[in-house]
């Protein structure tokens with residue numbers, strides 16, 4: 001998967017599961033202000049990423065620091081690289 | 088009148104919510120579809136023998152222990168009388184292959200010595216296991232009022248380790264592992280799936296002390312009823328909630344009942360099985376991801392149950408329960424074996440006022456999928472089902488009398504329940520004994536939801552069992568009224 005594909009997949013999954021306009025999604029989009037997520041949604045965010053990329057997300061600290069869509073892109077790209085490296 | 092809170096489901100968690108909110112001066116309506124409150128606690132009678140269904144024994148009910156404190160806080164502690172199970176063996180474990188017996192004594196130190204005497208080569212593993220169980224129990228914020236209430240880790244239980252992982256690290260002795268996994272029947276999740284932290288909180292409370300209630304769960308249900316009346320809670324029984332209604336702004340405005348009546352309320356607490364909740368809220372109220380999450384929560388194991396009366400008193404069954412497994416692999420396959428081939432649990436049943444057991448209830452883990460084909464409305468089940476039930480009863484009776492020959496020839500009447508009965512009785516869509524699982528890798532819901540004024544409680548939120556359900560009620564009320572406040576009030580009762 002290229003980084004572009006990863007970003008596209010993240011955006012489309014989140015748009016669908018959190019009912020947000022895909023066209024309005026940029027790396028600067030903030031989860032809390034722009035997308036209207038709150039701390040309750042963090043678990044669901046983790047579940048969306050786990051399902052979309054068939055992986056387990058266990059990095060609680062990193063997850064708590066996420067603020068923007070761009071943070072999620074970076075997190076997933078780094079995690080995918082790490083998983084591929086492990087293989 | 089508009090209630091401050093409408094609580095849906097008058098099980099132990101719903102009653103706990105109602106009492107906690109009412110004691111703080113709120114107007115509360117408690118809505119239950121069954122004819123009486125706490126249907127799981129009440130049990131039923133056959134041929135003069137009373138069978139407890141959803142409550143046989145519990146940990147945490149000794150003086151000063153968490154559940155005893157919670158019940159005093161709720162105002163029912165002095166309305167029930169508890170008794171201690173047999174100190175030398177509250178649970179008697181038996182395995183056929185290899186032939187082995189063990190009595191679980193009450194108390195961590197006693198258990199440690201008894202286990203070490205039985206498995207001398209495993210002393211270190213045993214000590215380490217019990218230390219880990221005790222430590223995990225101490226870390227639970229409500230079970231231990233001194234424990235730090237920092238925002239509880241979102242992922243702790245989901246990450247694991249599982250009970251099995253902890254045991255595998257400690258020992259290679261399969262018999263010991265089965266023995267220490269036998270209490271998975273108390274929460275309905277196999278040792279490979281259950282988070283060690285949850286196992287430790289539940290099993291650890293039993294290791295510490297084991298009690299029953301005189302008159303069984305029914306006495307507790309009656310004590311709850313008296314207290315609900317005292318605090319002026321409006322109890323609506325035989326009333327099924329069919330919809331949680333929202334205002335145009337999207338906040339909870341009332342609970343619609345099957346007969347069309349609306350119970351207006353500022354907030355609602357649903358204690359029902361999470362999958363049943365999905366039928367109650369308007370389609371768009373939850374996000375698709377949350378809806379899917381609730382819909383896909385896995386269900387705890389179901390069971391075939393039997394209820395037997397005996398023609399002679401059976402003193403051996405008093406003060407302790409029996410756990411039987413044919414072989415050590417049986418504990419790994421909770422529900423995965425044909426009825427009569429897997430694990431078995433027996434608990435005493437009493438004739439009114441008689442201290443010596445006059446019958447017993449047997450529970451054999453089973454899968455809902457075995458009976459799913461006959462799923463239909465109550466009272467309309469097709470013929471194949473009757474045969475299944477008859478065969479299950481025969482196999483179960485044969486297993487019980489093989490495992491416990493002292494009962495053979497004394498069973499006067501015996502009736503069975505299947506996973507379909509359990510599904511109706513426990514209000515669990517797939518017949519789970521304890522609702523949805525608490526398991527590694529599964530995210531159970533928390534009390535707050537996105538819908539303003541809608542909160543969740545029940546065993547899915549905290550943990551199964553009477554103590555887990557009370558805990559769930561307190562945790563939900565903590566979300567509503569402030570955790571510090573509830574904990575302070577609890578400490579005031581210490």
Ligand SMILES: Cc1cc2nc3c(=O)[nH]c(=O)nc-3n(C[C@H](O)[C@H](O)[C@H](O)COP(=O)(O)OP(=O)(O)OC[C@H]3O[C@@H](n4cnc5c(N)ncnc54)[C@H](O)[C@@H]3O)c2cc1C
Pocket residue numbers: 095096097098099100101118119120121125126127128140141142143144145326327328329358359360363450513514520521544545546547550551552553554555556
């Ligand atoms: C066979 C068996 C043995 C057990 N033994 C023990 C034991 O020895 N010790 C122990 O501690 N625990 C035991 N348990 C577990 C314990 O009984 C439960 O964990 C606990 O009672 C769950 O409480 P709850 O309030 O979460 O759920 P519930 O009691 O299921 O409460 C939910 C309530 O909601 C009602 N409801 C559902 N839908 C609606 C609706 N639409 N409208 C209105 N009402 C609705 C249901 O009728 C139910 O009364 C046992 C359970 C079983 C099944």
